[in-house]
Amino acid sequence: MFRIEKKEYLAPNIVLMDVDAPRIAKNALPGQFLIVRVDEEGERVPLTICDYDAEAGTVQIVFQVVGAESYRMAALEVGDSFADFVGPLGRPSDLCELPLEELRAMKLCFIAGGVGTAPVYAQLKWLKSQGVTADCIQGARTKDILIMEKEMSEVSNLYICTDDGSYGINGNVCVALQKLYDEGKRYDRVIAIGPMIMMKFACQLTKKLEIPTIVSMNPIMVDGTGMCGACRLVVGDEVKFACVDGPEFDGHLVDFEQAMQRMTLYKTEEGRLYLEAKEGDSHHGGCGHCG
Ligand code: NAD
Ligand code: FES
DSSP: OOOEEEEEEEEEEEEEEEEHHHHHHHOOTTTTTEESSEEETTTTEEEOEEEETTTEEEEEEEEOOOSSEEEEEEEEHTTOOSSEEEEEEEOOOOOGGOOHHHHHHEEEEEEEEGGGHHHHHHHHHHHHTTTOOOEEEEEESGGOOOHHHHHHHHHEEEEETTTTSSSSSSSSSHHHHHHHTTOOOOOOOOHHHHHHHHHHHHHHHHHHTTOOOOEGGGGGOOSSSSSSSTTTTEEETTTEHHHHOOOOOEETTTTHHHHHHHHHTTTHHHHHHHHHHHHHGOOOOOOOOOO
């Protein structure tokens, strides 16, 4: 059992928890995710790791209450435990594999959209520990739901934007990136993590600006085990699975339209049957939903 050591609401429906999980805390790297289950009957929920403290043996997760399972997770209190807390899973950010000199020479800009801020924090904190302070554009719809501002500003050069102009730059993350570019900022790489629609439009802009861009396809995962086939996506001319091959991919090669349409289809039984028939062997069976 994995005990909850800390619980905090960052916004009305966004919850932060520190969970006792020493093995994950010791082995996690930025970009990786874990799978949480409230109890034996609970659904598996894949979440990107927000922070980890090898000494304290704790792992931090941040999640939005969007359905029954996240509602059950949010109902847990300090002292309660998760039945499963499995990880670290997926491939770490490829920044972790670069020689230190190369990493330190790179001009990086992160784009953190809404709850996607949590996984960006893990990467920025790791980079800071390597002597790299990256730029970061953090977008929120409005000031009231902006999360982790203090923590983010400690590990990056932070530029905040809000869609309604209530705080920081007035506009979404693309408006903010274009503004920085127009002011003369140049980047070797953008790493965009947030809602699918945000990553899609961020990639359209960075393609135009000719900045290589990495995205995290965590939002299309369902069980995170490589079994259900939910996270199938097309990257260039290859079929990939976000939980096994990712979650990070070259954003300029990801077919976002296909991934978003598929995500909608996957939600119904009829849609899953259609996908199974259409995709044949590459559908990735084993989910038990497809009949
Ligand atoms: P949100 O809808 O409030 O959007 C956050 C910001 O994204 C906005 O303020 C805006 O700046 C930007 N954005 C949104 N739509 C855009 C568009 N069309 N063009 C340009 N910018 C746009 O975000 P939220 O409700 O906090 O996000 C929840 C989503 O984040 C969920 O869908 C979840 O799956 C996703 N998420 C993704 C990851 C990941 O690893 N990619 C991790 C955690 C959460
Ligand atoms: Fe099920 Fe990837 S989330 S196969």
